[in-house]
Amino acid sequence: QVQLVESGGGLVQAGGSLRLTCAASGRTFSRNDMGWFRQAPGKEREFVAAISWSGGITWYADSVKGRFTISRDNAKNTVYLQMNSLKPETPAVYYCAAHGSGNGYYTDAYAYWGQGTQVTASS
Numbered sequence: 001q002v003q004l005v006e007s008g009g010g011l012v013q014a015g016g017s018l019r020l021t022c023a024a025s026g027r028t029f030s031r032n033d034m035g036w037f038r039q040a041p042g043k044e045r046e047f048v049a050a051i052s053w054s055g056g057i058t059w060y061a062d063s064v065k066g067r068f069t070i071s072r073d074n075a076k077n078t079v080y081l082q083m084n085s086l087k088p089e090t091p092a093v094y095y096c097a098a099h100g101s102g103n104g105y106y107t108d109a110y111a112y113w114g115q116g117t118q119v120t121a122s123s
Helices: none
Strands: 003-007 010-013 018-025 034-039 046-051 058-060 068-073 078-083 092-099 110-113 117-122
Touching (some): 003 110, 018 034, 018 092, 018 117, 034 068, 034 078, 046 068, 058 068
Antiparallel strands (some): 003 018, 018 078, 034 046, 046 058, 068 078, 092 110
């Protein structure tokens, strides 16, 4: 069992930066690949980034490559998403998730989810 709590969301000007934090509890955290997804109102939840259990491999959606960085600190049971050059897109809720099985680009591959944190970039 893994419990996830996101924080760090908020309102930022377009072009600005935010760092999201996902605090995890549960003994198996360090064995899980982890992912970040986002969901805008009226849209499906979409993949943003993922990181392997060791932190050695990362994956990104094309839309965030070069701007977002995912990282983790297994000693602190924490995953981060550094977001730079934020665009004035529709506000979205960002979710942290712990991978279960399957293709990590898809939501059904994840076994545990946090409650989400709102991110808005104003133009």
